[in-house]
Amino acid sequence: MSRGRPRTAGADEAILTAVRELLTAHGFAGFSVDDVATRAGVGRQSVYRRWPTKAALVVAAMSAIAAGAPPGTGTLAGDLRALVQRTRAAYAGAQRSALLDLHAAMAGDPAARAAFEEQFVAPRRAALAALLSEHDSPADPAVLHDLLAGPFLHRLLTTDTDPDDALVGAVTAALIGAAS
Amino acid sequence: MSRGRPRTAGADEAILTAVRELLTAHGFAGFSVDDVATRAGVGRQSVYRRWPTKAALVVAAMSAIAAGAPPGTGTLAGDLRALVQRTRAAYAGAQRSALLDLHAAMAGDPAARAAFEEQFVAPRRAALAALLSEHDSPADPAVLHDLLAGPFLHRLLTTDTDPDDALVGAVTAALIGAAS
Amino acid sequence: MSRGRPRTAGADEAILTAVRELLTAHGFAGFSVDDVATRAGVGRQSVYRRWPTKAALVVAAMSAIAAGAPPGTGTLAGDLRALVQRTRAAYAGAQRSALLDLHAAMAGDPAARAAFEEQFVAPRRAALAALLSEHDSPADPAVLHDLLAGPFLHRLLTTDTDPDDALVGAVTAALIGAAS
Amino acid sequence: MSRGRPRTAGADEAILTAVRELLTAHGFAGFSVDDVATRAGVGRQSVYRRWPTKAALVVAAMSAIAAGAPPGTGTLAGDLRALVQRTRAAYAGAQRSALLDLHAAMAGDPAARAAFEEQFVAPRRAALAALLSEHDSPADPAVLHDLLAGPFLHRLLTTDTDPDDALVGAVTAALIGAAS
DNA sequence: TCGTAATCGAGACGGTACGTCAAGTCTTGAA
DNA sequence: TTCAAGACTTGACGTACCGTCTCGATTACGA
The missing domain is CATH 1.10.10.60 (Homeodomain-like)
Incomplete structure (x- = not known):
């Protein structure tokens, strides 16, 4: 062949x-x-x-950042707490600006957006859904995902600084509250 | 002269x-x-x-979107609820992609980022701080701001769709919880 | 008024x-x-x-360079010799590049060319014609003018250097020969 | 490789x-x-x-006008006569304004001037030098070149008209005289 | 003496070209 | 078929300058 x-x-x-x-x-x-x-x-x-375009290239480069295995602490609250810590790490340090650029790459490029959604967002959302169903939580995985990553992302985009402990605490509380 | x-x-x-x-x-x-x-x-x-560059131009165009007067419903919970609705509107409809482009404009342009932070983020954060101090809330305005806008932003960036009622409800609950 | x-x-x-x-x-x-x-x-x-245009401005600036009074040595050969020396001086030193720029100013600007011809060329040609008729020379003043100034101009345009004595001698001989 | x-x-x-x-x-x-x-x-x-600039481009375009092979009439006077005719043709007709523009292109651009001198002036001067040495003439090739092309150039720059027969005759006589 | 009117320095205006840079495509000869 | 190299078309970038215009201030002359 x-x-x-x-x-x-x-x-x-x-x-x-x-x-x-x-x-x-x-x-x-x-x-x-x-x-x-x-x-x-x-x-x-x-x-x-x-890769057909620069945007697709960047998406591919970032997608290689593994989502990682599920936490597995035993309790829903514990797992969520672990997820928050992991997300905080993702939006801190060197990866900070890289994630920012990922979003820039997708501006006005529907194909790149689709690729990003499929390769980067979907796996994380699926992991969250699995966690919720495992603990019989009726919460919407998409909403939880927004509640989990959104505040860190916003902090990053508006101030370009690492998230602080106050933010981590608030996100954790909000997440546990929303998961019932 | x-x-x-x-x-x-x-x-x-x-x-x-x-x-x-x-x-x-x-x-x-x-x-x-x-x-x-x-x-x-x-x-x-x-x-x-x-405006010196295209990025600065776009930041200026978006900054002109007025932050609006404070809600003034009488109670902190009521005001926060109104803020959530207002934020939802900002991240929905026609402004949706515009906000996305704002972030694209700032990629790799520190000057544009600084202008954005000063003209767009700071006023909103200040309004939130005023609201909290008025009602004697000890919460950190920056954290509340991230909690308020972050989830909508994340929904926008990852799915490019309008926020739904489930998300609005979750954000409202998280915000009221965080404000004590 | x-x-x-x-x-x-x-x-x-x-x-x-x-x-x-x-x-x-x-x-x-x-x-x-x-x-x-x-x-x-x-x-x-x-x-x-x-002055309406940059070209006209430059032509005016250069036109102010006076043509000078006729030599008046008594003989035609003597007057021509004096004219050559005067022309040599015009195409040497500081005025060198200025004259060059004069020509540049007229490129593609018919109005500037007309002004140049009227204010700069015509007076010199007229002075030459007067000199010739005074000494009953049948030579064409336009031809003599070309023979007088042309070689110096060519030297300037092609090498951007001051004319040397060999050139002066050759021009003088050619001029006296052409005036019969 | x-x-x-x-x-x-x-x-x-x-x-x-x-x-x-x-x-x-x-x-x-x-x-x-x-x-x-x-x-x-x-x-x-x-x-x-x-070509790095517009000026260099124009110089290159004009340099491509071939200098042509030496006349080869047998006598020095005959060869010079042929050269005058050839030069007259170069400064007449369609090429007239083009040559004018060449000079405009070099205004204030030393690189273009150098290129012009090397590609356009030097070959013609060299051909003239070869002709003179072939016939054992002691005349300076640079002076002869100025005497040959200068009057035509001056006529062009000052009146923007084609050279007439009177000018051709005068240039021929001057040239033959200068070559001894 | 007062108003009319042209001039002044300053600088914004619409336009047009410059020369640079990057994106994504195409074409060569070698592996 | 892939590779490295580099030419290709396209089109935006930010800068510079042209010649025009408009402002408030100035300076003469004539009523």
Whole structure:
């Protein structure tokens, strides 16, 4: 079936790594696809052969951030508490601006938005739904997800600072309250 | 002493209006500064004379969305409920994608980010702080602000849909709980 | 008759002087009308009130270079020799690039070309014609003028250097030969 | 090793041809680099990839006018006569204004001037030098060049008309006289 | 002496071109 | 068929300058 020269092993990962580095260093608008190719040591066409647009490239680079296994503390409240901590970590430190750029990447690009939703949002929402049904909670997983990640995201977008303990406490309380 | 020809009355507003229309119609990446000038009926230089970059222009256009007077229902819970409704409206309908584009405009542009924070975030946070101190609530205004707008923002960014009643209810409950 | 505020005395000359300085310093394309106004200490409109375009302005500045009185050595050969020396001086030193810019100013501007021809070329040609008729020479004044100034102009345009003695000698010989 | 996609064959010539046409039709200031690209059927970037500025572009377009092979009539006088006729043709007709624009292009652009001197002036001067040494003439080639082209250039710059027979005769006589 | 009117410096105006940059596509020869 | 290299078209960016216009202030002359 497959004829011709096979794709260079590791090129995919080299490209995505380059994207992540440039993203944290200069932001979405601060680097070009050419920069990515140069840094990854490949030709530009090799990037476009794998992902159709710059936005798709960035989404792919960010999607590789694993959602992680479910907490499994035994109680619903404990699991939610663990989730809040995990989300706080995701919106802090180096990943902070990267997540911000992810949103920038999707502006005016429906395909990138769809890819982001499918690869990044859906798994997390599904994990939350599984957790709720496991503990017989009638709460809407989508609402809980917004309540969980929204405040951290807002803090990030408006002040570009790491979340503080007061915010963590408030989010935890809101989440446990909403889950009944 | 002599101050030269005064700026054309209404040009500022004509430009900002054009930006808002183009923003809702085509998104941040979907129009050029030239389009703005043409639509506003001014020269391109007249746009750059007022705002240095496209990002700053968009921030200014969005900042003009008035924060509005405080609700004044008499009770803290009532006022918070009104605030939630107002926020829901801001993140629904035509303004939805505009707000999204605002965030896109700030990607990788620290100056635009600072302007956004100063002109858009600070007034809303201040209004919230005034409301809390008026009712002797010890809650942190910044936290309340994140709790109020964050979930709507997250819903918008991840699904690009209008917020539903379930989300409104959850946010209201979380907010009243956090304000003690 | 004349009503209203009279034009500021000396402004004309201040402007033309500024033009000449900028011309020698940066060349025709190297300064703007605004630079001229600033340097002359007047408003931009005061420049445009006197000359309609930048090209006309430059032509006026250069036209002020006086053609000078006829030599009057007694013999035709002597007068021609004096004219060559005078022309050599005009195409040497500081005026060198200014003359070059004069030609640049007229590119694609028929009005400027006409003004240049009328104010700059015609007087010199007329002086030459008078000299020839005085000495009963049948030579064409236009041809003599081309023979006189052309070689110096060509040297200037092609090498941007001052004319040397060899060129002066050759031009003198050619001129005396052509005048019969 | 790998040398990438080769430049489109004929694009250089298509661009230079477009420049020449626009030059004769509208003059140096009468067309934009974008006009050139459109007329040549290439992207604007393809023009800038080859020549850095509009001035350099025009110089290149004019330099392509071949200097032509030496006359070869057998005698020095005959060869000079032929050269005068050839020069007259260069400063007449359609090329007239183009040559004028060439000079405009170099105003205030030392790089363009250098390119012009190297590509346009030097070959002609060298051909003249070869002719003189072949016939054992002690005359300075630079002086002869000025004497040959200068009068035609002056006629062009001052009157924007084609050279007449009187001028041709005078130049021929001057040239033969100067060559001894 | 007072109003009319042209001038002044300053600077905004609409327009147009400049030269730069990036996106995404295409084309070469080598592997 | 993939690879690296690099040319290709397209179109926005932000800057500069042109020649015009409009402001408030100034300065003469004539009623």
